[in-house]
Amino acid sequence: MLAKRIIPCLDVKDGRVVKGINFTGLSEVGDPVELGRKYALEGADELVYLDISATIEGRNTFAELVGRVADTVNIPFTVGGGIRSLDDAARLLDAGADKITVNSAAIARPELISEIASRYGRQFVVVAIDAKSGPDGVWHATTHGGSRQTDKELFAWAREAEERGAGEILFTSMDHDGTRNGYPCPVYAALSESIGIPVIASGGAGSVEDIAAVLTEGKADAALAASIFHYGQYTVAEVKRQLAASGIPVRL
Amino acid sequence: MIAIIDYDMGNLRSLENALGRLGAECLVTADPDVIRKAERVILPGVGHAGKAMENLEARNLPSLIRSLRQPVLGICVGMQVLCRDSEEAPGKPCIGIFDAHVKQFSPVPGRKVPHMGWNDLSNMEGKLMKSVAPHSFVYFVHSYYAGLCPDTVATCNYDGLPFSAALRYENFYGTQFHPEKSGDTGEQILKNFLSI
Numbered sequence: 001m002l003a004k005r006i007i008p009c010l011d012v013k014d015g016r017v018v019k020g021i022n023f024t025g026l027s028e029v030g031d032p033v034e035l036g037r038k039y040a041l042e043g044a045d046e047l048v049y050l051d052i053s054a055t056i057e058g059r060n061t062f063a064e065l066v067g068r069v070a071d072t073v074n075i076p077f078t079v080g081g082g083i084r085s086l087d088d089a090a091r092l093l094d095a096g097a098d099k100i101t102v103n104s105a106a107i108a109r110p111e112l113i114s115e116i117a118s119r120y121g122r123q124f125v126v127v128a129i130d131a132k133s134g135p136d137g138v139w140h141a142t143t144h145g146g147s148r149q150t151d152k153e154l155f156a157w158a159r160e161a162e163e164r165g166a167g168e169i170l171f172t173s174m175d176h177d178g179t180r181n182g183y184p185c186p187v188y189a190a191l192s193e194s195i196g197i198p199v200i201a202s203g204g205a206g207s208v209e210d211i212a213a214v215l216t217e218g219k220a221d222a223a224l225a226a227s228i229f230h231y232g233q234y235t236v237a238e239v240k241r242q243l244a245a246s247g248i249p250v251r252l
Numbered sequence: 253m254i255a256i257i258d259y260d261m262g263n264l265r266s267l268e269n270a271l272g273r274l275g276a277e278c279l280v281t282a283d284p285d286v287i288r289k290a291e292r293v294i295l296p297g298v299g300h301a302g303k304a305m306e307n308l309e310a311r312n313l314p315s316l317i318r319s320l321r322q323p324v325l326g327i328c329v330g331m332q333v334l335c336r337d338s339e340e341a342p343g344k345p346c347i348g349i350f351d352a353h354v355k356q357f358s359p360v361p362g363r364k365v366p367h368m369g370w371n372d373l374s375n376m377e378g379k380l381m382k383s384v385a386p387h388s389f390v391y392f393v394h395s396y397y398a399g400l401c402p403d404t405v406a407t408c409n410y411d412g413l414p415f416s417a418a419l420r421y422e423n424f425y426g427t428q429f430h431p432e433k434s435g436d437t438g439e440q441i442l443k444n445f446l447s448i
Contacts, residue, residue: 002410003370003389040435045370070265074273076391076433096265098433120262121299123366123393167366167393198364221364251370251389 003251004215005045005222006240007200008229010035012081013052015061017230030230033068039229040073042236045251047073048101048170048224051081063095070096078126089116093124101126101170104143107150107157110164117165126200127161128170129154130177139187146174154187155194162195169195170224172203180206180227188218200224208234208242215248254278254446255290257317259307261329262298270432274439276446282311292322292445297329301354301396302341304329314347323448324424325380331419331426332396340396349424352398352416363411366395371429373417377405380418380425382444388437390417390429397428 010017010032017030036047049069051062059082066079079092080101089100106112106127117125130146131139131154139154158169171191173184183204192199198221201214205225214220228234240250254271256264258280271278278294279286287293295317297304308314317324317334326334333346338354346354357365370389373381384406392408397415400407406418408428419426425445431438 001372002367003372005369067265071269074270074433074435074439076393076430093263094265096263096269098263098266122395123298123368168368193361196359196365198366198368221369 001249003045003249004220004243005200006043006211006236006243006250007046007048007222007224008039008044008236009048009050009202009224009226011050011052011226012062012065014055014058015065018052032065033072035230036069036077037072039236040075043240043252044075044236045222046075047077049077049079050101051079053081063091066092066095066097080126080128085112086115086119089120089124093120099124099126099167101128103128103130106161107141107143107152110160113161113164113166117167122165122167125166126168126170127158127166128172129157129161130172130174132174133187142174146177155191158191158195162197166197168198168200170200170202174203177203178227179204182206182210183214183218185213185218188214188220192219192221198222208239211239212243212246212248215243253290254292254294255287256280256294256296257287257313257330258282259297259304259311259313261304261307262296264296267294267296267327267432270439270442271446274443274446282313284312284316287313287316288320290322292448293317293320293324295324295326295330295334297327297333298393299329300340301329301332301338301346302344304333305341305344305346308333308347317347318349321423323445325445326424326426327432328394328428328430331428332398334419334424334426335398338396349421350398350401350403350419350426351421352401352403352419354396354398356396357410357413360411363413366393367397367410368393371408371410373406373408375404375407376418378420379448380420380427380441380444381406383440384437390427390431390434390437390441392429394428
């Protein structure tokens with residue numbers, strides 16, 4: 001049986017892992033390679049590294065870091081942050097990344113998805129969508145850490161991304177990210193049913209019950225989380241054991 | 253020395269690293285002489301099977317691969333092109349070692365394609381799968397699969413559809429999953445390949 005995946009996410013700024021609340025108020029939590037290795041040993045199914053550096057130096061540090069992660073971990077990992085072209089994606093593939101994630105650049109130029117997918121395959125492309133619900137209850141993709149709303153309606157954009165060659169959708173609710181109040185499960189379930197590729201839920205996990213809910217009611221194929229792991233609230237192994245105890249298929 | 257065949261079908265760094273961690277010496281190459289003389293050969297591959305066959309043909313490798321007598325391991329698309337033919341490369345034969353036809357997962361509600369993530373193994377046989385406990389999880393990422401056939405040496409079940417997780421014919425082995433990305437279980441399988 002295909003297991004539901006638990007994916008720790010590491011936000012990396014200038015070579016160090018950080019995690020903020022709603023993408024602001026960043027605090028440093030550790031060395032990316034060491035932390036990734038620790039999560040892999042605890043039973044993480046994949047890792048995601050997002051580069052949030054704002055400088056060229058920071059970006060170069062990140063590419064070097066991707067190489068060190070590939071040398072060290074024996075599970076798949078995805079990298080993202082600032083990928084704007086096929087060349088950016090190629091550099092990270094060569095450094096050893098298994099998948100890349102594109103977000104704002106794909107909104108600005110959706111052809112980017114097709115370009116990367118047709119060169120490296122659908123499995124290599126994760127399209128990340130940071131969405132917010134408007135006053136009318138309609139969800140729209142946002143950019144710039146949730147501060148700018150785009151004209152891309154969540155479901156239509158996810159379907160377009162799939163048609164253009166995305167292998168997975170990583171959907172973060174910017175209304176829930178970093179709050180530890182749980183995921184908007186009905187939105188996840190509707191999204192998962194409207195596309196044929198896997199959905200990764202992100203942003204909002206405060207407890208194992210939240211993760212269990214998004215993997216069952218929310219019909220997500222995987223859950224990505226940062227805070228609950230970084231601050232030692234739970235280990236990856238504890239989360240997976242509790243999920244297994246509630247009947248959710250996981251790899252132990 | 254292990255020759256990892258380089259035919260421009262994806263990232264080989266993880267595979268080199270995984271073999272390096274097991275103490276194996278490997279060389280990424282498309283040189284026919286190096287491949288012919290290697291103790292073992294690995295044919296990796298992610299992406300499109302039709303493109304993979306094209307790239308192998310452009311390097312004159314299909315007939316060389318067929319003639320190899322040392323242990324050969326095809327991984328993911330590398331395994332698929334060792335089969336008879338593939339729906340992803342319509343109208344042309346693949347290398348034809350394994351007696352399997354590679355088909356596309358048909359989309360059914362609730363069964364996502366690609367089949368992506370960790371799935372468990374059953375019905376394991378032979379040296380490649382030695383010391384791998386039933387229901388061990390390995391990492392898959394694919395939209396096409398080889399059906400069950402006489403060469404199947406491990407099976408996987410995706411939402412009611414059983415397929416070949418591993419194949420073997422004489423000195424040729426293949427895994428649909430990625431042993432280099434499959435944690436400790438994957439390491440055991442690579443170790444088994446190194447001691448065949």
